[in-house]
Amino acid sequence: MTLAPESNPKIQDTPPFRIPLSDADRAFLSGLGATLRRYAPHETIMRQGDDEGRAFIIHSGWSCVHTDLPDGERQIIDFPFSGDIIGLRAYQSPSYISLTSITKLIVFEVPAKALTAAVEHSPRLAGTFLSVAARQRAILVEHLTNVGRRRGAARAAHLLLEIGTRLGDGQRLASHYECPLTQYDLADALGMTAIHINRILKDLRELDLLSFRHRTVDFINLPATKKFAGFNPSYLLLERI
């Protein structure tokens, strides 16, 4: 699903642009001014409050988009995956979010103005950006619904189901995947404390629904888990290209 990190990936081959594009469009993309950047785990790539004119397109690796609160807490907004765009905007403006790597991370850094230029240049690309933005909005809406209206155990299960689905390039959900998130990460995404997440994961294991230990998520009873979490993946299917 992701290119080997050793090669030097090109933006025009990365997921959101794997669509029928004219040669002119491809040439345009490669001339966008995208810079390939590699980050070590736990690096800050973008910080809330900084004046930003950059956007990022994830190539590979795990990271999180989050807000920072005055008391040092944070709310994780999303774990973006390959092809997701962070900071889609038209102009320079202060960033309201931070982007932090979790594992080794490879991203394309693009000037925000280049995105505007791309939209002007190609209706096909404009449609792609609209679709990517719509899908990300759907994910965020589901995240808010999850935090606002599901109780802890269902909330955690829902997030792990979503991640499992998004990892497998959109549609199919594996019964098992590697997951480098800590219980602190989960807590910050789900609006709870890590201690409570720990108890919830224990409950989910004892309910024979799923197990998350040693960086591995195992779905023990996938249909029951989907029902338990109220997970309906249709919100992830929005025009994934």
Add this chain to the structure above:
Amino acid sequence: MTLAPESNPKIQDTPPFRIPLSDADRAFLSGLGATLRRYAPHETIMRQGDDEGRAFIIHSGWSCVHTDLPDGERQIIDFPFSGDIIGLRAYQSPSYISLTSITKLIVFEVPAKALTAAVEHSPRLAGTFLSVAARQRAILVEHLTNVGRRRGAARAAHLLLEIGTRLGDGQRLASHYECPLTQYDLADALGMTAIHINRILKDLRELDLLSFRHRTVDFINLPATKKFAGFNPSYLLLERI
């Protein structure tokens, strides 16, 4: 701030398009195929799950965007105001949200394809859509942060501060405004029960921070309330045009 409902407002005069546009752009907008629609309170304008090819631009009135859960509960995602766009998408696709009026509501209904056409037609409009989408995303991110990381009283105060700011065309926060939301609406937006919202509003009154009774929000001590809620309106200022 809003046109008199008796007149027949035109889309090219409505907030997101109050920007320097060429005559050709204005003519294009008026030919978009926008339909003016009026709804009574508590009508469903768009329902989650329906296949949708429409987008809506709010002209005036109160409404809510929400998700529906199997058990009949709902999570309110946003209370959109004049100029906000609902359903910004490139193509026909199933809707993952519902739109319901709260008061009498006037909206422009636009075919989704018309938005794509507008983006193709005018870079200025494309930039406008990107900006509107970025601002709405910032609002949604702050909403998730609010629900995930603030306790009840601060959460409620934060929402009422945000609404007060958005009502006054973006920047200035009035010390008093009319608010037709019920405590059930607040509860569904904040991820709590209406009974608990009731107790929280009582607490906020007794703390001399704000009063919400009889459809009226009064900020008794605005600086203290902002501090209490951790309210920093910079996320609302994103390129409001």
Add this chain to the structure above:
DNA sequence: CGTTCCCTTGAGATCCGTCAATATTAGTGG
């Protein structure tokens, strides 16, 4: 001027957070 929402309050149960202590795992350098 009555009916329907909507608001208000109390008591008890449950979920979740805080504080504290310890065990386990992953990472690092020798």
Add this chain to the structure above:
DNA sequence: CCACTAATATTGACGGATCTCAAGGGAACG
């Protein structure tokens, strides 16, 4: 490969926040 260290995970006890169930009271609207 081992020893050491820091990060992460686990568990218990307790308190606070929020939900549920139940019952009235008040406001808005036809």
